[in-house]
Amino acid sequence: MSSTFDQVIVGGDVEALEESELSLLETLDHVLNRGLVIAGEITISVADVDLIFVGLNVLVSSVETANEVLGSREARALGSTASGESPTISNER
Amino acid sequence: MLNSYLYCVAHEDPNFKDELSGLDGRGVEVLNHDALFVVASKFDGEMVPVTRENVLQHEAIVRTTFSTTTVLPFRFGCLVTTSGLRSYLTIRERALLERLAHVRDCVEMSVKIIWQNSSENEDSGCVVPNLDEAGAGTAFLMLKRQELLGSDRVEQEARELEAWLGAGLRDIVRQEQITIEPKQRLVLSASYLVERARLTDYRRELGRLQAERTNLHFLSSGPWPPYTFANIDLEFGTHFGVS
Numbered sequence: 402m403s404s405t406f407d408q409v410i411v412g413g414d415v416e417a418l419e420e421s422e423l424s425l426l427e428t429l430d431h432v433l434n435r436g437l438v439i440a441g442e443i444t445i446s447v448a449d450v451d452l453i454f455v456g457l458n459v460l461v462s463s464v465e466t467a468n469e470v471l472g473s474r475e476a477r478a479l480g481s482t483a484s485g486e487s488p489t490i491s492n493e494r
Numbered sequence: 495m496l497n498s499y500l501y502c503v504a505h506e507d508p509n510f511k512d513e514l515s516g517l518d519g520r521g522v523e524v525l526n527h528d529a530l531f532v533v534a535s536k537f538d539g540e541m542v543p544v545t546r547e548n549v550l551q552h553e554a555i556v557r558t559t560f561s562t563t564t565v566l567p568f569r570f571g572c573l574v575t576t577s578g579l580r581s582y583l584t585i586r587e588r589a590l591l592e593r594l595a596h597v598r599d600c601v602e603m604s605v606k607i608i609w610q611n612s613s614e615n616e617d618s619g620c621v622v623p624n625l626d627e628a629g630a631g632t633a634f635l636m637l638k639r640q641e642l643l644g645s646d647r648v649e650q651e652a653r654e655l656e657a658w659l660g661a662g663l664r665d666i667v668r669q670e671q672i673t674i675e676p677k678q679r680l681v682l683s684a685s686y687l688v689e690r691a692r693l694t695d696y697r698r699e700l701g702r703l704q705a706e707r708t709n710l711h712f713l714s715s716g717p718w719p720p721y722t723f724a725n726i727d728l729e730f731g732t733h734f735g736v737s
Contacts, residue, residue: 425546427604427715432553433544435685435721436569437503439582491714 423490498525498579499537500572501555502565502719505594507531509562516555517548527583530590533559534579542571556719564598566590566724589726597724600668600687601717603696607655607682608711645677652676655710659684662703666696671722685722693717 499517507524508531514522516535525532533555542548549570556567574582583590652674659682660670669687688696704712 423713424715427713428553429549431602431604431718431721432549432556432567432570434569435724436567437500437572437724438569438727439500439572439574439578488715488718491712 424488427488427490496536496538497540497573497575498532498534499542500568500574500579501533501535501552502559502567503590503594504531504533504559504563504565505529505591506563508533508559510558514555514558517542517551522555525579527580528587530583530587532579532583533565537573540573542573544570560719564594565719566593566597566726567719567721568724569721586726593724593726596669597687597720599691600689600720600723601693602720602722603667603686603688603693603700603716604714604718605659605682605684605686605700606680606713607659607684608679608713609681649676652681655682658707659703662699663696666692666699669723687720687723688717690717 499520501516501522507526510522510524516522517537518535520535520537522533522535525534535555552570556565559565560567653676656672656674660672663686664670667686667688670684671686672682672684674682686696700712700714704710
């Protein structure tokens with residue numbers, strides 16, 4: 402797997418993240434880090450997304466920084482073309 | 495040259511009702527190889543850009559397929575030639591079918607635990623050495639000892655956390671995969687393979703566990719297709735970006 406990264410999102414007020422932001426982070430964690438691999442056949446490039454992910458050691462920054470990377474809350478819409486059950490995200494303390 | 499971009503493997507044709515559009519707007523196809531069905535689309539290029547759109551599109555195709563049948567999701571970015579895919583499926587057919595049987599009727603649920611306060615992974619209560627009175631060497635060793643004792647305590651607490659969570663959920667889940675990182679805020683990351691029929695039990699038990707530890711921050715999600723339990727090969731460290 403080859404990739405280039407420009408910026409780490411660090412810090413942390415996970416509790417302040419919106420459910421949509423957490424949902425995206427969880428999706429990234431599953432889709433990018435897990436699943437079947439045909440050895441040597443994962444080729445990805447990071448384009449237009451400045452983030453480094455360490456599992457979900459997502460060391461997530463302040464909400465403002467997260468917004469810069471993920472786009473403004475108003476403009477963001479995860480949407481889904483999938484049918485069937487969608488994952489729920491629970492952010493409990 | 496067009497490669498095949500892979501989304502997931504199934505043991506039966508998902509028989510999509512509608513035409514699905516994959517990455518780059520390419521039509522999603524179902525490729526059949528003996529007892530296996532691979533959901534894929536053509537991809538023009540050698541590298542798959544990690545963009546929000548592509549990631550969500552990948553997940554959407556996997557999830558749509560998962561809504562109709564058991565799947566083993568591919569990791570994002572899997573590009574193969576036609577011959578490469580045929581070779582892979584021929585060699586791995588039995589292992590893939592066994593893994594599909596293992597995850598049948600199951601979903602993946604995730605739990606992440608975050609230390610609520612920084613003090614939870616600090617060694618509070620230790621005596622701070624008086625660096626003026628101790629010599630430099632002694633002071634260094636004292637601080638190092640504190641650091642090690644603190645690390646040991648934090649690691650022990652993290653392992654107790656792992657044991658506590660496992661004790662509560664182990665009888666309900668088919669398989670678990672837990673990673674602990676004592677020195678990180680994200681101290682524990684767990685994935686559980688849960689039979690759909692036991693989801694209610696799982697959620698009830700997780701709720702009970704969360705209520706027991708109000709000093710911790712829980713991030714739970716699911717149901718997911720079984721990404722964590724799909725790989726038939728040894729996992730390799732793929733922490734994205736930072737080694």
